[in-house]
Amino acid sequence: MSAAAIAVEAVPFGSRSAAILGQGDHALFGISTGNSYFSRRRLAHAISWAVERFAEVDVIHADLHVEGMYQALGYEHADARRSATKQLRGVRRRIQGALEDVGHAAERVRSRPLSAFVEEPAYQEVRMRTRDALRVDMELRAARDGMAYQFLSKRLTPGASPTAAQMQTALDYVNAELPFFVDSPSILGVDSSVHCYHSVLALGRLLFGGREAGLRPNDNQGYAVVVACRD
Template identity: 30%
Template sequence: MLLSVAVASLQPLPLTPRCAQFLDRREHALIGVSALNGYFTPRTIRHLLDWATRTFSRVHVLVPGVELAGTLVARGCPAAKAGAKARAAANNTRNRVIRALDSLDPPDATVVDWNELASVPAYDGVRRRLERLFATDPVFREHCMDAVRPIVGVPQLSREQAENALPFLLAELPFLIDTPSILGTGSSVFCYPRPMPMVDLLYAGLLPVRPAPAQGFVSTALTQAARPAHHLSNAV
């Protein structure tokens, strides 16, 4: 009898035709890996990075920075404990990524968090612009408030909870806007299992900021496909 097993496969889905052009170039990918997210198991991370390192000339993997603490506070974690819990979660995520990369031995892949890049002028410039927009543009501010709801992941979110989580959103958004300038690549696609908060608005031109000319976004959800495994003999 022929048995089959479920194996993971990945079908990248560019958000727009222009994003598809950057995917076809295969120049650079920034792989987003979230902390405290059950989707990103060691197995899933390894599949994602195996695909990325075989597909692109250069790969960076983005893990969260200290702003994760604000998200934890928004979820109900006491502020006094949130910092330590955020650091532990970020370190655990980084270690999972490093172990996956070590098992693949890719030629050019680097793990970064956004705090490491805070002094990079391109990152600092985009983040400061976003912070100014949040302070001065009420429409942009409301889009941001709406965007943090799925990040926090609770049914009812107060304004105070949303404001606690905002630093996480504003720290991550620059990589959806101009990774090429931040990481020094000709073009880049940000890869995540599904479109992230504000991505659709960003690429539809409905925000006061736009993606850089060489910035793209690609959804990278894994799917399960049946693959023949082996024949099982009827002999006893």
């Protein structure tokens, strides 16, 4: 699959992101069970674009707290495990299919679950940084809470308010992903990295929006809106 033959638009977000995008060191794609945008076709196009422009590419799928979310939504333990397993299997199948469609170039792409990093010292160090920041950075906490609420609102019946248990599970889900917004180069062992997503998430808007105080991404961490073809 040739990136030249498909429509992929990448728009850097943040003052340093254009330069980091131009360096072409590393691109990161995060895929979650609730993200339907990156279908197999779109993901294949986005990866094809990335492997022609970056020295390294990572695709990381969020597999933490999925079962807990189903339990918080009222599923019995066995049903929650079954549903989480099904959802994660679908995400892995979508990623694997996209890599197969990319062809030989996909050999340079690393595909891993988020759970593979939780015991890694580099991830733990950045996770500690974000955890400490969330205690005192009210803007950061509000953006994090907003993302967690949005994540939940898609799964609750219209007009329903999340319970404390549901909200905590959603917060755990977002907390686990936050380090990759801040310092994925340290976690993934690359010189610089662009976090690629199809929209500007609330955390991305805050962290890369030029704030002068509070938690900010490392100087070698960028963000870009990457829009592939429509299915």
